[in-house]
Amino acid sequence: MNKITYILLMIALALLACNSSPNKSVEPAKSYSITKQKLMGINQQLTGKDRELIKAYIDRHMLTMRENPSGLFVHIYGKGSGLHPKKGDLVNYYYRISLLDGTECYKSEPGKPKSIVLGHGGVEAGLEEGIRLMRKGQKALFILPPHLAHGLIGDMEKIPPRASIVYEVKLVDVQH
Numbered sequence: 001m002n003k004i005t006y007i008l009l010m011i012a013l014a015l016l017a018c019n020s021s022p023n024k025s026v027e028p029a030k031s032y033s034i035t036k037q038k039l040m041g042i043n044q045q046l047t048g049k050d051r052e053l054i055k056a057y058i059d060r061h062m063l064t065m066r067e068n069p070s071g072l073f074v075h076i077y078g079k080g081s082g083l084h085p086k087k088g089d090l091v092n093y094y095y096r097i098s099l100l101d102g103t104e105c106y107k108s109e110p111g112k113p114k115s116i117v118l119g120h121g122g123v124e125a126g127l128e129e130g131i132r133l134m135r136k137g138q139k140a141l142f143i144l145p146p147h148l149a150h151g152l153i154g155d156m157e158k159i160p161p162r163a164s165i166v167y168e169v170k171l172v173d174v175q176h
Helices: 003-018 028-060 125-131
Strands: 073-077 090-099 104-107 114-117 139-144 165-175
Touching: 028 139, 090 125, 125 139, 125 165
Parallel strands: none
Antiparallel strands: 073 139, 090 104, 090 114, 090 165, 139 165
16 A cells, blocks of 8 residues: 555545544445545545645746646647547647656657557546647647546656646548
8 A cells, every 4th residue: 555545545544533523423425425525525625635736737848738627737739731620539649748747758759650449448537628628730738637647646656646647649541
């Protein structure tokens, strides 16, 4: 069990312990509701902090990006051609992934774009959402908050727990 998982487990147990008293019985449904509300509050605080860090990155790099309702930050450039990719389409793209501090985590090899079928998983939810906004030939910059990237635990290799990631993407082919 890694540190982050252990810490989150301890927080959840502490929250549950706060809701129980040896002298007072609490209905399970009420206890669940109270715990759920507390966890939702913690999640909202963390999401707010993630958004602040991303906005600071955008300001520091003088970027113009829009925020989707999901929390994905998007900047697409270049004319592009064809239709937007949709679920079931095969897409090929070049990419570079880095952290907000500039640390490069991964990138595609020159001449070897990555291929995925949209809607079949295997990539970050935020990346798939962003690719669906593009057209063949376009480039994009996406910033994925943790809930659209690798979440609470990271990828266990180069992306740390609860990290927002910056994706640079060039969509080279779409097969409908």
